[in-house]
Amino acid sequence: MRIARLLLCLLTLAVFSCNGKQIPTKQEKELIAQIEQIFCVKQQLADKYWPEFNDEKYSVPIIFFAGSTCYVVNPEADFLRAFRCKQIKTDKFQLYKTRRLDSRPYIMETQVNLSSYTSTYAGKTPYAMCSVWSETQKTYSVEIMDEAVWMASVIHELVHGCQVSHPWFNLAQHKTDYSVSDMELTSYPSRYPWLCDALIEENDYLLSAISADDESEMKVFLRKFLSCRKERKNRMKAEFGEALVRNEEQYETDESLARFMELQTAIMLNTENPVYAEGSFYFCNNVQEDYQFITGYNLVRLFLKMGIDLDLPYNSVLLRSLDSYINID
Numbered sequence: 001m002r003i004a005r006l007l008l009c010l011l012t013l014a015v016f017s018c019n020g021k022q023i024p025t026k027q028e029k030e031l032i033a034q035i036e037q038i039f040c041v042k043q044q045l046a047d048k049y050w051p052e053f054n055d056e057k058y059s060v061p062i063i064f065f066a067g068s069t070c071y072v073v074n075p076e077a078d079f080l081r082a083f084r085c086k087q088i089k090t091d092k093f094q095l096y097k098t099r100r101l102d103s104r105p106y107i108m109e110t111q112v113n114l115s116s117y118t119s120t121y122a123g124k125t126p127y128a129m130c131s132v133w134s135e136t137q138k139t140y141s142v143e144i145m146d147e148a149v150w151m152a153s154v155i156h157e158l159v160h161g162c163q164v165s166h167p168w169f170n171l172a173q174h175k176t177d178y179s180v181s182d183m184e185l186t187s188y189p190s191r192y193p194w195l196c197d198a199l200i201e202e203n204d205y206l207l208s209a210i211s212a213d214d215e216s217e218m219k220v221f222l223r224k225f226l227s228c229r230k231e232r233k234n235r236m237k238a239e240f241g242e243a244l245v246r247n248e249e250q251y252e253t254d255e256s257l258a259r260f261m262e263l264q265t266a267i268m269l270n271t272e273n274p275v276y277a278e279g280s281f282y283f284c285n286n287v288q289e290d291y292q293f294i295t296g297y298n299l300v301r302l303f304l305k306m307g308i309d310l311d312l313p314y315n316s317v318l319l320r321s322l323d324s325y326i327n328i329d
């Protein structure tokens with residue numbers, strides 16, 4: 001009995017460190033190493049492109065889904081009050097585990113409740129929600145989603161978290177009257193051939209401006225891009241209503257930097273997926289399928305070329321389209 005009690009005591013000491021934090025298991029150590037790598041990439045992307053991306057006040061907690069467990073990185077106090085959590089011993093960030101909070105087999109999204117100020121999880125705080133790599137592999141083959149692309153997808157969600165943590169941008173989202181979902185909007189070019197043709201022409205001018213050798217050549221293409229875009233949006237307003245165009249502008253702003261940072265991450269981590277390459281059709285040209293993602297991604301590349309601050313669209317009191325930041329006079 002005494003030996004059993006001693007063994008139990010030793011076992012307890014092995015599982016818990018002195019301050020009550022749980023010693024991570026082998027799988028948890030793998031997740032911790034992956035999170036450290038994701039945060040390292042985030043820092044590098046912030047240094048190179050968008051300093052606000054690694055600013056603590058714009059960084060959101062992350063919930064990783066793994067089997068019957070959720071691992072929560074840097075949760076808010078509200079979350080810890082709402083759910084029974086155990087803290088895991090880590091060095092560089094806070095990590096807690098709790099029960100699984102969503103039964104969907106694959107999750108990769110940033111959740112923020114736009115209809116009220118109480119989100120599903122805790123108050124106004126957005127949470128990035130991501131399946132762990134081992135669960136992602138059950139949904140996607142490794143040719144589509146290798147570990148680098150999975151990390152890039154997490155970064156994509158962290159970009160959304162950073163965007164929506166900007167108070168004015170958050171307010172603009174709350175004020176947007178969503179008449180169409182982002183996924184439904186991506187189907188419009190295949191439903192309306194005139195729109196598809198107009199988007200191909202518009203995007204081609206944008207690509208030409210990005211690859212132009214000098215400023216005057218770039219401006220020629222940009223004028224064509226802006227005039228095509230204006231004409232196309234006017235026809236969309238007439239045929240589908242003003243609100244739909246406002247939705248497009250909001251979605252384009254959302255996905256622009258998310259897509260850009262996603263691609264940079266996958267390249268940085270040496271993905272095997274050939275789609276993740278600078279200038280690939282999937283990211284630059286595929287307006288037939290993901291048009292607001294494509295034009296948004298290309299507009300980020302134009303912003304970089306023109307030296308436009310990538311944080312500007314998230315500090316506007318009013319929702320402004322990305323093209324409104326292009327000044328060529």
Ligand SMILES: [Zn+2]
Nearest residue numbers: 156160255258
């Ligand atoms: Zn997105």
